Amino acid sequence: MELSERQKSIIEIVKENEPISGDKIAEHLGLTKPTLRSDLAVLTMTGVLDARPKVGYIYSGLNFEPLLHDQLFETKISELMTSSIIVFPKTSILDATTSLFMYDSGSLYVTDENTGDLLGLVSRKDLLRSLLNNQDNELSVAVIMTRMPNIIVATPEMTILEAGSLIMKHEVDSLPVVEEKGSKKVIGKISKTRIMQHFIMMGSERNV
């Protein structure tokens, strides 16, 4: 559902002149009140305008409710991604684990030292497994990392719904965000934490 141009004009008129009667709104638009009846019904029923008897229409301050779906699910990863923690293949398991704690991150991305291309991914779980198996902490992360092409990546153009579906489907904690489809240049990270935060913040804002 999208608002018509006329409905958007009505909202602007109310914002500037509230409280304002239906007759006055019609006057502003050079139309008759009956012509506006459906528009005013839609705007009051969707909560954008408040209709107060004997006072007039008031702007409720609410966004247009049906836009909620788009704001929630169609937001691009480019607007949501956070910075990623990068290590190199020769970084030791010990140093990698230290970085993980230092940045309180759930996973580290392993890139080629020269090209910057994504080579692998090391998660908290990978490190835990390695330490549990008494693997030498001085071994390089290259030994334990999940390797390309077995890593699911996101692109900045993906929606939160697409990236979230991939995270769920592949049961991972985050996706490296690469420049574009087919690229191996990591430009950020989209995590479960960030996705949940987006939804909870959207929900909280609307309850204020």
Add this chain to the structure above:
Amino acid sequence: MELSERQKSIIEIVKENEPISGDKIAEHLGLTKPTLRSDLAVLTMTGVLDARPKVGYIYSGLNFEPLLHDQLFETKISELMTSSIIVFPKTSILDATTSLFMYDSGSLYVTDENTGDLLGLVSRKDLLRSLLNNQDNELSVAVIMTRMPNIIVATPEMTILEAGSLIMKHEVDSLPVVEEKGSKKVIGKISKTRIMQHFIMMGSERNV
């Protein structure tokens, strides 16, 4: 925004008689078509009904869009919680880590062997830190767990918005769900993963 009784009746009439003209709908209700103009405008604009020229009104199969907010954010934790993995204070760090892998869980809840009361929580991060510090794997989890009352809990009556806000605020991966406020009886878990899954599934369903 809530639908009026008349709007709900219109939806039922369309469902049973689609495609149906506005005149026919008015006839069903014993009203005139102009009387229904606002209602039909609201129902078509919110996407509940499709208006096809020269055919009539058709039910789109969509739920009423503004209900989205409630479905998304007001769902109770009782409907969302998953089962928790329980260990006892004397469980060794090694056995706890093994359980964590076996159940692919992000955290373990430590309860009193006799009373079942929540005593502590051990996360993947706690176990990783312990192994990194070369702590004896045979030590009990009681040594490394986060202890009550420093654990944030959820109750079945909380909404997903409340529980999600707590998870964000306290930067944890999950909350133990206890029977009721003040209780220490663990009845489940609400995790970041489960919360994200709820939102992504709601978004996916609506896009079908």
